[in-house]
Amino acid sequence: MIGNGDKDMDDHMDEHRAKHRAKHRDEHVDDHIGGRTEPAALLARSHRLGADPRNTNYAGGNTSAKGTGRDPVTGGEVELMWVKGSGGDLGTLTGQGLAVLRLDRLRALAGVYPGVDHEDEMVAAFDFCLHGRGGAAPSIDTAMHGLLDAAHVDHLHPDSGIALACAADGEKLTGECFGDAVVWVPWRRPGFQLGLDIAAVRKANPQAIGCILGGHGITAWGATSEECEANSLRIIRTAQSFLDEHGRPEPFGPVLEGHRPLPEPERRARAAALAPHLRAIASADAPQVGHFTDDTVILDFLSRAEHPRLAALGTSCPDHFLRTKVRPLLLDLPATAPIEDVVARLADLHAAYREEYESYYVRHAGPDSPPMRGADPAIILIPGVGMFSYGRDKQTARVAGEFYVNAVNVMRGAEAVSSYAPIEESEKFRIEYWALEEAKLARMPKPKPLATRVALVTGAGSGIGKAIACRLAAEGACVVVADRDAASAQAVAEDLGGADKAIAVTVDVTSEDEIAAAFDAAMLAFGGVDLVVNNAGVSISKPLLETTAADWDTQHTIMARGSFLVSREAAGIMATQGMGGDIVYIVSKNAVFAGPNNIAYSATKADQAHQVRLLAAELGEYGIRVNGVNPDGVVRGSGIFAGGWGAQRAATYGVPEEKLGEFYAQRTILKREVLPEHVANAVFALVGGDLTHTTGLLVPVDAGVAAAFLR
Known part of the structure; x- marks a missing residue:
């Protein structure tokens, strides 16, 4: 983002994520898509978009393609939509990760839509629009793709696009950046109504190639897969160029004395020393696995004067705060403070964090809200040292950290051209404690016996x-x-x-x-x-x-x-x-x-x-x-025995070395090796x-x- 340029953005691409995606990319053309052109092109487009973190975050966003298929009952042609289903990641998407729906049935749902107060009920109706068996469960964004009158649609969460979406005057900036080619859509929680809104925007603005979704991300469309991908990249790159050209050089303010990054050996040693204390904080309600990063994006953010204000505002994009919680726990001591002072201060901050999170829950919870899931932080920021992120496993912890890096990039972009203005806290709560999100968590497989250990x-x-x-x-x-x-x-x-x-x-x-x-x-x-x-x-x-x-x-x-x-x-x-x-x-x-x-x-x-x-x-x-x-x-597979011990023991007992395992077995009660x-x-x-x-x-x-x- 601002001040980093493309090289730093490339550097932030997680190596594990890149290798994993390269390994699996284009391996799967399965029975769910057969030899059809549309879904095969959709997978290829998804892999290209998902491989670059400048385009979307891990497991964020969804893509779709429309085409025709054979109705197995009538034998006639039927309009279909292939769309990335619930869960999964664009960079490693397979045919089984797509939901396939009949467009006539999906679009007919608009006629029975009961209104925004009941839009969550529409998700269950998607199951009655499915074509065939197998594939993924339709996601909450299915309506966005199906109701939009475009053959190909991409919904993505790029840092540059979210920076405009989360700027205080994002609508004005969107006009300055794109003219009438990209339309502003005010914040609305993902769902059926948002799909209707975007469909209306598309109809009213035939010249548009996509839209900026306030507080959320971008959506682009096209008549072909190639055009849709080109439009997505045009929005992302144009937004980034706008931020680079119009942004202030130091949007996070001057460097704070005592908050500069420590030399690498010192900060990593300090991180290791603090890690058990931090894990105790993150695991007070439930055991967590941690991940540490001293990414330059985080270190620079924590060294600047505005970081306390911005961290307190929390993350914005739903994908961000679902993984990072609404805000991090931030240490408010200099980088060189004695470890014992840091530990004591963290204990106080943790108590305050828990109290505030519980108050946040009480402020917004209703009679039907799911129970509070835990009041411990998922992100802990230590100036001069870096960031620890936490989750139910290493991947979840690592991805939470990646999302907070995304969030910092968004803050930087928004502050560079305006001021960072995330969605209201009440809206964040509606997402975090959404009944649909709770249902998704309930569908997760039972953890293995040693999970989190x-x-x-x-x-x-x-x-x-x-x-x-x-x-x-x-x-x-x-x-x-x-x-x-x-x-x-x-x-x-x-x-x-x-x-x-x-x-x-x-x-x-x-x-x-x-x-x-x-x-x-x-x-x-x-x-x-x-x-x-x-x-x-x-x-x-x-x-x-x-x-x-x-x-x-x-x-x-x-x-x-x-x-x-x-x-x-x-x-x-x-x-x-x-x-x-x-x-x-x-x-x-x-x-x-x-x-x-x-x-x-x-x-x-x-x-x-x-x-x-x-x-x-x-x-x-x-x-x-x-x-x-x-x-x-x-004996078999033993490094000790292979290193000479086997020969010595065989000589002691007067048996050939290759028979030593059998010899040991025969002297036992069970006669088993x-x-x-x-x-x-x-x-x-x-x-x-x-x-x-x-x-x-x-x-x-x-x-x-x-x-x-x-x-």
Whole structure:
């Protein structure tokens, strides 16, 4: 926007979003569209528009195309409309993401429309206009597309267009910017009446290519898909050029002393230190996952004199405040204020925020309003440092942050040529607590058992650790894949789904600094940590007389000392978050079983087993549960066994190394080989939500070794 230019706007495009869209773009031409020209062109147009954040925000806007199809009953031709359905994203839209409706039935609804006071009832009527089975549910914007007399329609949320839509004199500016080519439509909540309004505007202004929707976005149309796309881009780019050419150079005012961005290493270290405190604030009502950004748009905004006034006005576009809430929590201290002062001030601000949000709800709620969903902020702004955003999962948290960047761009544009004037608070409430929005939330799938939980697994680049990371991610957790082998950790993280699901960190658990850095990375990626698995290890199998002091020290430094250091770091974060937590040790049956030629390994495993008991007794007051798993003979897929331990143990027992797994299985009660997945299953059993009152437990996963039974 103003002062940033196209390069900065391109820089703000989220890399994950771009890669995801590139991967899926144009892959899907399914039975829902068949070989028809109109929907295929619609998908291609949607992908192009949705790939560029200057055109619309993630999951924002919708597109449509009209054409003809065969009526399966009469065999005759029937007019149809393909339109992006409820949910989804233009950049990754597929045929199954389209709703297909009969135009004659959709347009006939105008004759039974009961008026604006009952327009929500029309959404259910869209289902009776559907053509065929499958596809997406029609969205609230279906009427906008169907009632408009144009073959192709785009409704988008570009920052430049919303800047005009949210300017105090937006109607006048729209005329100055576009002449009579684009028409101003005053704010109206999305719905059937807005569709009628835009249809009337189109009929009264045949020369127009689209409109600016006050407080909302833009709508463009065309006779062909190419013309519609060209008109959308013309509106977006013309609006941006107008803002650039006519706007003041510093619309957010001068830089505030003490609010300049801190140097990158300092601000990221400060963000990591504050993260557990901020997550506690955002999760007071319900656990949340966090996302941190120090985007230059945010840092510049927070450094300027006008940012407190503008932040208090809140976001405007419905897509924005549905994800960011009506306004953020803003820290009002300088960037260099002592951390303890910041934490204390945040506690006061949080209490005030909750009180104000509850008052906002009471001011506007009616007898039929849904219950208040929670009074904690979704966006927390820290001058000089950046922004934390929160949601039910990482993607939701990240997207909320992206939307607030959009909101800041809108504020900048509006302030540059006028003054920022978002829609009234009462209208925001009508959107946020809309019965249709509540119904959409009710349709969301049930969360997985570990949703909102952030796990850090050491030694997760291979073997047992990898299996644990995979299981935790499959159950909904965000996972920090920690391993000394950076390439292995990165490969696992990518397999788990990339940055919205998992990140890789390189860590040697003997290093306090590397452990601290790994947890800092977790703070910045996901906002905190709830679940830690101490799995990193090494095995030295030698008789007592051949075991050197160096062997002993290596074994204990990595496993006994390493797990102590990891647990200590985790416990401090979990206690600060105040959300409880789990620490799980991957111990061994050797912790209680006296076998030959492994004095160093077995002794350090016994150390870890007792750490479980000690920490369970100590950390219970914070709601932190500490448990362990005692596996035996995990040969296949094990990094330890592949690293020489297997050969050593096979020699000890006088069996070929490739038969070691079978040998271990035959000495058990169940005669079954233990695999990494079995250990992962035990970890999930401990942390998955059913054993809420269990701590200090060591679970055997050894197929039954009687000599290792716990006493």
